[in-house]
Amino acid sequence: MKLRVGYELSYKCSQPTPMMLMLNTHFSHAEDMVEADVLVIDPPVPTRQYRDLFGNLCSRIVAPAGHVQLRTTALLNVPDEMETRPVDGGGHPVEQLPDDTLVFLLGSRYCETDLLVEVAWKIFGQCAPGRETVLAICDFVHRHIAFDYRHARPTKTAVDVYRERKGVCRDFAHLGVTLCRAMNIPARYCTGYISDVGLPPVTAPMDFAGWFQAYVGGSWQTFDPRNNAPRIGRVLMAYGRDAADVAISSAFGPAVLTHFEVHCDQE
Structure with a gap:
């Protein structure tokens, strides 16, 4: 199946403004690219x-004073069936984890692992190590949080989400990541596109999506507590410790987002 993804963003800058952008698909999709x-x-x-x-x-870039538009479109080959996970979903003792996974056990800007350790072990301490624990975390987060754009804010952390019980997809992912790390399971925040192929029509505008990957069964496996169900057409753009590492744009000066449009459609 071919999937068309892309965006059109516009900013207004009152002066020349340095910007860092993270707006390309991840290199793991290189072999999938048609355009x-x-x-x-x-x-x-x-x-x-x-x-x-x-x-x-x-x-x-250094965005000029005035309006600047950023846009792209890409065409990828993606599986035309719902996502599946590897057979192996076992857990790993911390001392046996690969070195490069350890950073994803640590607390970070939006994931205050130390503040949710007791909560995590109280709720999930009886789960089998590995994927069973991660799936239980996803079920909990999916039930615990009500999706609501009105409760999104850039300063919201996993502890805020746990207490307030409202948020958007990045909040679902941050709480999932934090609870996994609290259970000694490496977890990293992901951002990208998720299609609505195979689902009932959606009236809400398309947006970039947030989910996470957990290291179980000897590999990084995808989990999505916001949707809590497999999807067709998930395209990774970037991953990091949390959303602070994968912001689509970081402006080092005044820059106001004036237009935001994302598309992810089957061709």
Whole structure:
């Protein structure tokens, strides 16, 4: 199945403003690409790209004063069936985890692991280590939080989400990540596109989505407490410790988002 993804974003800057952008699909989709997602900037400005500590592709620009538009579109081959997970979902003692997973056990900006350790072990301490624990966490988060755009805010942390019980997909993912880490399961925050293929028509505008991956069964496996069900057409853009590592744009000066449009459709 072919999936068309992309976006159109516009910012208004009162002065030339340095920006860091994370708006490309992840390199793990390189073999899936039919048409690459080349970043187009209007008006054109010099762009320099680099990969961050997690391998995400980042672009650096200086946005001019006035309006600047960022857009791209890409066409990918994706499986036309619902997602499945590897057979192995066993847990790992911390001392046997690969070195590069350990950073995803630590607390981070939006995931205050230390503040939810007692909660996590009280609720999930009887679960079998590994994927059974992660699935129980996803079920809990899915039931515990009511999805509501009106309760989104950039400062909201996992503890806030746990207490307030309302949020958006990134809040679901942050709470899931935090509870996994509290149970000694490495977990990393993911952002990207999720299609609605195979689902009833949705009236809400398309948006970027947040989910997480947990290290179980010797591999990073995908979990999505917001939807809590397999999907067709999930396209990763970036991953990190939490949403602070994968912001689609970081402006180092005044920049107001004036237009936001995302698409993810079957072709």
